[in-house]
Amino acid sequence: MEPERENRSKKITISIFVVSILIIILVIILLFINQRTSIAPNAKEVNVTSSISISNSYVFASPVRAKIDGELIRVTVFVLDEKGRGIFDKKVAIREGSGLTVREVQALTDEVGKAIFDISSTKTGVFYLEVEAAGIILPQRSKVVFD
Numbered sequence: 001m002e003p004e005r006e007n008r009s010k011k012i013t014i015s016i017f018v019v020s021i022l023i024i025i026l027v028i029i030l031l032f033i034n035q036r037t038s039i040a041p042n043a044k045e046v047n048v049t050s051s052i053s054i055s056n057s058y059v060f061a062s063p064v065r066a067k068i069d070g071e072l073i074r075v076t077v078f079v080l081d082e083k084g085r086g087i088f089d090k091k092v093a094i095r096e097g098s099g100l101t102v103r104e105v106q107a108l109t110d111e112v113g114k115a116i117f118d119i120s121s122t123k124t125g126v127f128y129l130e131v132e133a134a135g136i137i138l139p140q141r142s143k144v145v146f147d
Helices: 002-034
Strands: 058-062 073-078 092-095 100-106 114-121 125-133 142-146
Touching (some): 058 125, 058 142, 073 142, 092 114, 114 125, 114 142
Antiparallel strands (some): 058 073, 092 125, 100 114, 125 142
């Protein structure tokens, strides 16, 4: 009878240990869930004095293909310094190509150096967008297609 009792005691101890480990894992998961998990910028200081780095700044469009006469392509530009930090309050412009219409959503960069534009076209074709930031032409071109 004694070995049976000892066996039962071991099973209870193991069960308590497993439940404790599961509770600890659950608490850790809940702590991580409550942590901020977005990649939203958290700028402590606004960068207005740095020089624009044309090699760090970039342009991208989404989607890269749209229909003419109404569909929009969102163009986002990040104006960054040599350390990859966004530069605030810089005027950004997309040089309009033949048949392109550019609508400035946010032409001045925000705290993370972001400027936003919507483009549309009345002509079909492939367009390479040229972007100017504070008078400096960025070497990167973003290719968009209108069908």
